[in-house]
Amino acid sequence: MDNIPWPEDFPPENGNGEGLEAPLGVSASDKQPSTPLEALKYYWGHDAFRGIQESIINSILEGHDTLGLMPTGGGKSIAFQVPAMLMDGTCIVITPLVALMKDQVTHLRQRGIKAACIHSGLNRGQIIRELDNCILGHYKFLYLSPERLHTELFLTKLQRIEVSFITVDEAHCISQWGYDFRPSYLQICSLREILPTKPMLALTATATAEVIKDIQGQLKFKKDAQTFRMSFERPNIAYKVCHTDNKRAEIIHLLKYSEGSAIVYTRSRSESRNFALTLQQEGISATYFHAGLSTAEKDTRQQMWQDGHSRVMVSTNAFGMGIDKADVRLVLHLDVPDSIEAYFQEAGRAGRDGQPAEAILYCNDSDERSLRKRIQETFPPKEKVREIYDDLACFFQLAVGDGQDVRYEFNLDTFCYNFHYFPLTVEASLRILQCGNYLIYNEEDDTKSRVMFIVFRDELYNFRNSTVVGDKVLQALLRHYEGLFTDYILIDESLLAKECDCTEDDIYEALLGLTRRRILHYIPRKCKPSVTYLQRRIEHDRLVLPPEVYENRLEQYARRVNAVINYMNNSTTCRSQLLLEYFGDKSGKDCGHCDVCEYYHESKPKPKKENALQAALLDILADGKTHSPAELHDLPYSFESINDTLLDLMDQGRLTILHGQFILKEK
DSSP: OTTOOOOTTSOOOOTTOTTOOOOTTOOTTSOOOOSHHHHIIIIIOOSSOOTTHHHHHHHHHTTOOEEEEOOTTSOHHHHHHHHHHHSSSEEEEEOSOHHHHHHHHHHHHHTTOOEEEEOTTSOHHHHHHHHHHHHTTOOSEEEEOGGGTTOHHHHHHHTTSOEEEEEESSGGGGOTTSTTOOGGGGGGGGHHHHSTTSOEEEEESOOOHHHHHHHHHHTTOOTTOEEEEOOOOOTTEEEEEEEOSOHHHHHHHHHHTOOSEEEEEOSSHHHHHHHHHHHHHTTOOEEEEOTTSOHHHHHHHHHHHHTTSSSEEEEOTTSOTTOOOTTEEEEEESSOOSOHHHHHHHHTTSOTTSSOEEEEEEEOHHHHHHHHHHHHHHSOOHHHHHHHHHHHHHHTTOOTTOOTTOEEEOOHHHHHHHHTOOHHHHHHHHHHHHHTTSEEEEEEEEOOEEEEEOSOGGGGGGGTTSSHHHHHHHHHHHHHOSOTTTSOEEEOHHHHHHHHTSOHHHHHHHHHHHHHTTSEEEEOOOEEEEEEESSOOOOGGGOOOOTTTTHHHHHHHHHHHHHHHHHHHOOSSOHHHHHHHHTTOOOOOOOSOSHHHHHHHHHSOOOOOOOHHHHHHHHHHTTSSOBOHHHHTTSSSOHHHHHHHHHHHHHTTSEEEETTEEEEOOO
16 A cells, blocks of 8 residues: 555645645645635635535535535535535545546645546556545545446445545436436445445536435435525526527527627537538637547547637537536527426526626427427337337347346447337437336447557567657556556557647557557447346346336426427516426516516516416316316426416416316306
């Protein structure tokens, strides 16, 4: 253990704490903080907390499981970083975002706070080193993805790490009722068995009442758990909907005659690239981003936009989570998302500096049809799902009773061609099978590059100076990676490129050249979808898709889609107020600057209006027939909101109950 390398950022401290760099602007001799406010001032230089930060911090310090609901830009990181600095041990932070991990670790280190992250870019030796440093108490924060939680290496090392508490960022990902469910998040609850006494903090920016309840259940919150909700209201953002037959022309016009950074969201990778090129042709500085790009390309494009070298980022929903750019003035949706949660989180990336910003959703007559069609595409008939399950096994030549824990590379196009399916149907079926715990479908399974030397160490001297780049690559490999002479080791070409002061293409060519000369064996990274079977293949008629996997999720998805359609077509209720009501916040007032508020402000006095939910209920009841409570609660609003509105209508004398069902009163 004594020989573990210490990161260059932080020389090891001795028993007196010497060698640890003091926070920026703070003398090393200053008194160490003992209260949350002192820690906030000492490490971050702020004089006061914002919103519910202090309440969350005190709850964690008191040992309670805690759920914090904070909007984008609400200061989530302070809520767990401050208590971690006041507690003994290492805070484990679970997040799906590698970019966010690296960014937060960099910022913490700049403040003299010891932190590390474990991600797919590290090899086994580097991971062991970081975990051992946690065991020695060298790190206050350990960031990692949920996929790392069930690895044997992590679980073994965790037994010896003193943990202060566990933070789960983007906690809505653990809920199957949420818009962004990720099966890997279900691994988190296993930490409860290993660390039963440690408090858990869950943070999210988007969650309905149903999702909140599910988060607490999935994470096995204790009875004394506390929940804190910060208003999701963003008064500086003007939410607008633009109905137009030419979305692209409208966006180009707006970008030409406006200033500041912007994000344009699209649904497809090809569209993100094509529209970025269109903007460039129009003289607008733009780049694009999607999940299919290499890690190096993502980092480069993100940094160009972050630094202002590219004004506009055109992207799929793969971009944005954890991006800390405060001066985004416009968030524009070229395509309509399929949930209010997704739209609200993406729109919330505008105006994080508190200055005026706009979030504009562009739509046309075909969008509502497309959204409704998406419901059928996302949930194919059960029999179709079973057919695809069988054909998938034939594709992999997998016999009944075989396949558990086996991973296969999956070529979607070849499968669809061989078995005559549409890609959307196949991908949707695989996600349903994944929720049923039959398999895992990874759309972007990056296998990473691997290298192993096939000569002895002493023989390397015979190959020195064959090429300048090749020589640098050999030195960099030996400097950064261990075990290269005994096994294939995962490598990162972007790291080698920085080390050798060349491009990734140069590294690729150098490694291929070294492979041809039989010095080493280089297996380049592949980014292909994969399917991993979680249990043995079963007979067609034994595949069960229970309501919680199919019918309940179908109903919930239909509600989310209907909520988007309602938002899109709304012309009477303030946009901000409508969004807040969706998340159960009834305190919202007219914002004064959305398209609905502007219309009534500029055109005529705003009449007393029925809210959108009341109008929807009256529309159902207008046929004069009785309607069951279950039917009325199918609307895309919270249970409490529908009940309150029904009571209001009864108080107004417009609604009555007959034989347990609702019916409009005759005038």
